[in-house]
Amino acid sequence: MATSFENLPEELQLATSAHVKYIQSLDTRKDEYDYWLTEHLRLNGLYWGLTALHLLGHPEALPRAETIDFVLSCQHPNGGFGAAPGHDAHMLSTVSAVQILAMINAFDELETRGTGKAKVGKFIADLQNRQTGTFAGDEWGEEDTRFLYGAFNALSLLGLLHLVDVDKAVDHIVACANFDGGYGVSPGAESHSGQILTCVAALTIAGRQDLIDTDRLGRWLSERQVASGGLNGRPEKKEDVCYSWWVLGSLEMIGKAHWIDRDKLVAFILRSQDPENGGISDRPGDMVDVWHTCFGLAGLSLLEYPGLQPVDPVYCMPKTTVQRVLGQSWKKTPLSSSAGSI
């Protein structure tokens, strides 16, 4: 199927070098007010940008030494990371820090120059609610399945998943399941594609995919594709490039990525890129940002767009990274790849 994309008209070719330049430019925009308003996302942004560069095959486009310096400058003595120096430690930025260090193979630096893996693990593990199994984002207690997934993601990369009560967390995810096969933020909450990816990926990390109603979930997820080819996050909502990741990644993990129209989705993502200045936006014609650039490219990678590095749907990092850190990465089950054989 990879050959079919080469027949796309020129405006639907991936603007690789523009995207690389765009990501490289992000940290030079200090004369823009928005650069300062978004400092609370700096470490996440670095993860999004770096993932995009790795998938584009330009991992060296951000200098490794400076990246490590910046990540470690965000760490607190308790092991947690803030979004930027001077920002409080939070689960979301801590997970980004771990993912960045994994991608650039720098866990050693965490031992020698940071607090060490063990403290990072403890910071994350302490955020588990031992009664319900779910996780908070920080000491102030907001709970959400996003944080649970983040904890599983980072702890498994660090080899420290045993620090938390995995079974309790799994029970909590099951309690978040809805009749449509999807999952919400917390028990009782409506199914939402972002939350579904976090729950499906956490169950996959825990080795408990057997608890997922894959047929019903696959159906619901496939119905997220709308006429434009893009995917929405919930019924009767607008399509958005970032759901190319949340929906398609979930479909991939349950072996049903072939339940949507790949070519149409590829075209939708490519129509949303800014071919001149680089970057991808939520929809064609909108302002680009690094979040949609990352998840648009990750979607294209899952869609096997030619030239992109394969992405791991559980971790949203290059498969080569996950392979190196864990000794294995996510594989399609024989069942899912047999689909085209009829």
Next chain:
Amino acid sequence: MATNGSGTSHGIARTSRARTEEQRHQELEKIRKYRELEDQVRSQAAQKEFGPELFQLTSKLLRLNPEYYTVWNIRRRSLISGLLSRRSDGSSPLTESPISSQTATTQASSAVSSSSSSDATPPSHESQTTGKSGTIAEDSRNVDGEHEHASNKQQDSDATKAAAEKQDLDVLKSELAFTIPLLLESPKCYWIWSYRLWVLEQAIQRLQVPVARRIWQEELGLATKMLTKDRRNFHAWGYRRHVVATLESASLGGESMVEAEFDYTTHKINQDLSNFSAWHNRSKLIPRLLDERGADDMAREALLNQELGLVREGLNVGPDDQSLWYYHQWLMLNLVDHVGKPTIVPHFTLENRVTYFMREIREIKDLLEDYKDVQLIYESLVDYTLSLCQLEERQPNADEKGELVRWLDKLRKLDPMRSGRWTDLERDIGLKKLRQKQTQ
């Protein structure tokens, strides 16, 4: 300006990034002011100067940038270490267990006789006027010492206690007022919602139950308002469920609100049949509603019929509405997948269940007379025919197989985007062979 290269943005049109020298200059000035304010906040926080001045600065900064989660945390610390009169120390539910306010205040004043507990941290109560900045708390001062020389300690202690609660009430109310305009402007900002919930938790920990209850009750009004502005905002729906659960809980001396909430979903659905968030909430409320009504078998069946009727009315005019079909699926799932789950009609016999399935399939087929090319109709027919077989623990019979083949053909034509799904489905129900036979 619309550029948001470093963060995330939704629905903002792509425009030229070119700025005139004048615009660039203005932006640099804006940045300078912002960073100056930020520096002040961060250096005072680093020195643990959580006084009223820092508190006021956080208001300023959060109005400029409500996503700045660290500043929300600094604001919490400011409240705990001064503006809220009594330390609860229960502010961080993960690391410390909530301590009742009684114990907490005693800690602060061990030198004073046991019944008189809060002399050490008398609250300010002369500051209830709203300041220029719009919040009361900003103008509050922890006027340590003003009451120290009161002549009658016992009397003063009671008065102080009441005053302390009054101040807490004022501070918390002022915090709730502070976040409203920010929420209206950024209704999808996680940090504002979670800060607001933290403030509300403080109300439970620090105020008398009836007082705290009134505050939480008003929150329901906010949830309603937010859902009027955006009927699908999942933050607001989640917030509403949380507020309702808390109002129902023993900590606020509450009782069930399931009837009222059920009525609310009816109201939202009547306004807009496509509001799946409302249908979803309804599906969560119905099992509880029936239990709490002590509904007998007849009442249960009546409710099932009422709900099926409600969806059918919608489908008759809008058969391409996914929300309606998802809710219909939930109702039908109650008939198949009912073991060990809360369900509408646990008493139904297999015969009852089969009858309902056949009736619904018939009704859906009727829709085909008016709507020949609506994919969701065919999808449901396939789905429910297979469910019927599952229920009766049998394979599709010859007639059903013929229908399934026809419907799947139609689905492939109407919905080629999901052809992979139709192919899998065909394989799973063993229609491939049948099709080959037919075409021979």
